[in-house]
Amino acid sequence: MRFEIAHIPSDLINDPIQVRKSFWLAGAFPTETIDVRTICPNGAAAVEEETSWVDALIYAVTLSIYTPRTSWYYCRRDPYVVPQPAPVVVAPPQSGSPTP
Secondary structure, eight states: OEEEOOOOOGGGBOOOEEEEEEEETTTTEESOOOOHHHHOTTOEEEEEEEOOHHHHHHHHHTTTSEEEEEEEEEEBOOTTOOOOOOOOOOOOOOTTSOOO
C-alpha cells in the first residue's frame, strides 16, 4: 500500500526512511505506535507499507503469531534551508614575513 499525502515535486522529498514494525496474532495487536512527526518533522509526502518476502516467511514460520511489516516514510525537505557556502579561513601571517 502507498498513501500519497501531498503532491509535491520529487526534488523536495528526501530519500525514504525505512521502519520495521511488529504485530502479534496476524496484525491484531501492534507492539508500538509510530508518530510520523518524529520521523518527518517537515511533514510526510507519502507512506508506503508492504509485507516483504522476509516478513511473509517469518509470518509463516511463526504460524501468524508474530507478524512483521516494513514501512517507508517519504519526508518533505525544508524548503527554507539554503545550503551555506563553506567558511573562508585565512591563515595568520608567518613570523618574520612582512604584513600586507
